[in-house]
Amino acid sequence: MDQLYNVTDAFTMVHPVTLTKGVNAKVWDDKDRCYVDFVGGIGVLNFGHCHPRIVSAIITQAQSLIHYAYNAAAHTPYQAFMPRLCELIPIQGELAGMLTNCxxxxxxxxxxxxxxxxxxxxxxxxxxxxxxxxxxxxxxxxxxxxxxxxxxxxxxxxxxxxxxxxxxxxxxxxxxxxxxxxxxxxxxxxxxxxxxx
Incomplete structure (x- = not known):
């Protein structure tokens, strides 16, 4: 693989490919070779790449508010999501949570x-x-x-x-x-x- 400039070498590259697109569980590299994506964004792409409902939800949200730190000002998506998330956690008693970026x-x-x-x-x-x-x-x-x-x-x-x-x-x-x-x-x-x- 050619030297990557302006990208730190503080981490190692696991797979020597450069990806250009993904659909469901498949990804393609810059030579148009297809791979099954067993990495899945390191476990965060539970529905794969470019699921139509997820893409639609991203577009809808981006048209009203792209990002706002909740500790700076409350916003309705956060307030609607946290109770739904807490309902899924199988623990009795009061729960509270916070969303983070990684x-x-x-x-x-x-x-x-x-x-x-x-x-x-x-x-x-x-x-x-x-x-x-x-x-x-x-x-x-x-x-x-x-x-x-x-x-x-x-x-x-x-x-x-x-x-x-x-x-x-x-x-x-x-x-x-x-x-x-x-x-x-x-x-x-x-x-x-x-x-x-």
Missing amino acids: GAEATENAIKIARMKTGRTGVIAFDGGFHGRTLAAVNLNGKVAPYKRGLGPLAGGVYHIPFPSPDSDISDQQAIDALERLFAVETDVDNIGAFIM
Whole structure:
């Protein structure tokens, strides 16, 4: 692949193709080769590319209000959507939420909210997990390469334990043992405000 100019090399390119269009679960590159899109915008394109109802909703919204930060001024799409979203979450009791522009921002706000609500700063994350590329989110990621290499010291209060999974040969008991060791050796359970997975 030719050198890309004006694009940072702070991240690696996973697939050496340049995409030009997409329809449903297919994408095409600049040489008109077709691929099945198993990436899906890293999991955010649940209905694929260019679904007609989604395109229509985008056009309709863009004709009335393109973007406005809710913390600057309330707007009706946000007020209509949040109750509908909360109804889908299978938790009893009162719920509240906020929309963010990406997963890393959602992660960082979740950590801030957990710390404010619990008064505790510690967060337990799992080996192999990915939570984003911003500085607080990257500290939660469960591997050094490629996300943490060369960043130097990161903010404290993040603890990693193995995630129980047959794929990583970690049993439930091994994960429980790691959690118990964490509370015996590294931090008090009363310091933990959240688990993230």
